[in-house]
Amino acid sequence: MIRKLAELNLQNTAVFLRVDFNVPIDQGKVTEPHRIESALPTIRWILSRARKLIIASHLGRPDGKAVAQYSLAPVREQLEKMLGQPVVLAPDCVGSETEQWVRDPAHRVVLLENLRFHKEEEKNDRQFAQSLAALADVYVNDAFGAAHRAHASIAAIAEFFKLKAAGLLLQRELDYLSPILADPPKPFVTILGGAKVSDKIAVIRNLLPKVNTLLIGGGMAYTFLKSKGIEVGRSLVEHDKIALAAELMNEAASHQARLILPVDHVTGDQEKKNPETTTGSQIPDERIGLDIGPQTIACFGAEIAAAKMVLWNGPVGLFEVPPYDHGSRSLARTLADNHARLISVIAGGDTVAAVNAAGVADKITHLSTGGGATLEFLEGRTLPGIKALEDNP
Secondary structure, eight states, X not given: OBOBGGGSOXXXXXXXXXXXXXXXXXXXXXXXXXXXXXXXXXXXXXXXXXXXXXXXXXXXXXXXXXXXGGOSHHHHHHHHHHHTSOOEEOSOSXXXXXXXXXXXXXXXXXXXXXXXXXXXXXXXXXXXXXXXXXXXXXXXXXXGGGTXXXXXXXXXXXXXXXXXXXXXHHHHHHHHHHHHHHOOOSSEEEEEOSSOSTTTHHHXXXXXXXXXXXXXXXXXXXXXXHHTTOOBTTXXXXXXXXXXXXXXXXXHHHTTOEEEOOSSEEEEOTTSOSOEEOSSSOBOTTOEEEEEOHHHHHHHHHHHHTOSEEEEESOSSOTTSTTTTHHHHHHHHHHHHTTTTSEEEEESHHHHHHHHHTTOGGXXXXXXXXXXXXXXXXXXXXXXXHHTTBOOO
């Protein structure tokens, strides 16, 4: 069992909070603060109850060395501004000087320096984890996006705390993703897009026994179409996965799951220009499939409208290049139009970006920020960061 924040008595405690502040920085300024903003509810919850808060994160890939460009100094500045109260940056994340900074009563919110300045972090080193744990009384993990990493501040650290819990952001991810694997509301529709079948094999296989309808779009659809003998022109095809695509379609049939492929396409030339719409599922020799066509949009839209739960991972077209964003935008709007009567879960950065671009993010039940962690969770894998939070029997 994983405890929730509300179940902990934080009075007069020092809390170690693991967050994911791996944000883009340009010329010493945070350029996209969404991840910091997402952690604020947990930070405020803790500060309204605890004596002290120690915040830890990684940033970039400094490869176990202290590299100035990966310092969390810009993050400290952004967090202080958003939080509206002083935040100090410790000189390191472990060591006697850092311990003094943490113990100083004048420092109520302490941001530790980049965890990955120490190679022990990514090696899940137990001694390093113990040094981090020594700074606090309670452990809270709110970094779902890093929960699939067996790193010291995510996995090994938890054994050194009797009191540990999921932060509000991580808990929200579990609240929406767990039912998908346990007992999703039916009809349950999954939309899978993105470039490659190979990236989604494990997700498809894990979801087939649970899903009613699987809608396939994006680049991966052309490998499935090719496996059915349909000509796809110069579209992206994983030739070594054609047999697998046929196998997955047979598996879907054996689970009574409907696997629906595009029936028409918006195509481009070799430079992805001069868009044309096909009248059927075949694509001319010199053309590249770059989005789902209007008949497919209508077909997929009808499936969404009839669903009680929809999981969407991967855009159904080259959404970053208009007009090949039309299919993804249309599906996003259909989800929004039906938001009052269905649960919608959007997984993966590109799909979240597509929903934001359509301007309907506020009408989506849950935008998962987990990235690789979300995919591994949906594959049915045990995530080290989640397992570490479970109470020992």
